[in-house]
Amino acid sequence: MNIKNNINNFCQNLPSGCKLIAVSKTKPIEKIQEAYYAGQRSFGENKVQELVPKHQALPKDIEWHMIGHLQSNKVKYIAPFVTLIHSVDSVRLLEEINKQGISVNRIIPCLLQVHIAEEETKFGFSEDEVLNLLRVADFKKLQNITIIGLMGMATLTENSNQIRKEFKGLKLFFEKIKSSPLPSGVEMKELSMGMSSDYKIAVAEGSTMIRVGTAIFGERNNA
């Protein structure tokens, strides 16, 4: 894998409204540095215990994105520096992020993860749960988080029609929320969808952030 070439190719081919999050999970510091020297500044990790030491070891102008399932009791370790949490999948987690945001005096940007795939195992809210959350959550008490959009993962399938349908559905839902009255502290700016196998479809369907690991760093052997 030529990481530098891969980063350059993505930079040249992505539309200006879409940002590349380089998913560096399981990859060593040196590989992240290679991407960094190629100009990449946004990286995604799915485990707190990997994210924290990588943040410590690497340049401080890196933006770290938490993209994996996050346990409430681990929020405190990333609250001081995390740029965006893509994987908020419960109100309890949102409240904990807010609490930790207060303690480090930061407003922490979050995306609500929406379950769009067929598989039952993937985390996330249903559309109804998102609408309900936006209706009933006490955003006056949630001053130290801001919800800036949605994240979704399509079904792992070869069937590109199905993937397209799922991304299209999420985009439609995103636009629907965006055009409705929103509580303060909530805006619909970012739509995080697309991974190595399906980012082209995601970009065509309106993704603003793609989370790409394998296509940049190569296969993971211990994922």
Ligand SMILES: *Cc1c(COP(=O)(O)O)cnc(C)c1O
């Ligand atoms: C691992 C991971 C990715 C990237 O997957 P690739 O197929 O390697 O591009 C994207 N999003 C999430 C949530 C992940 O856990």
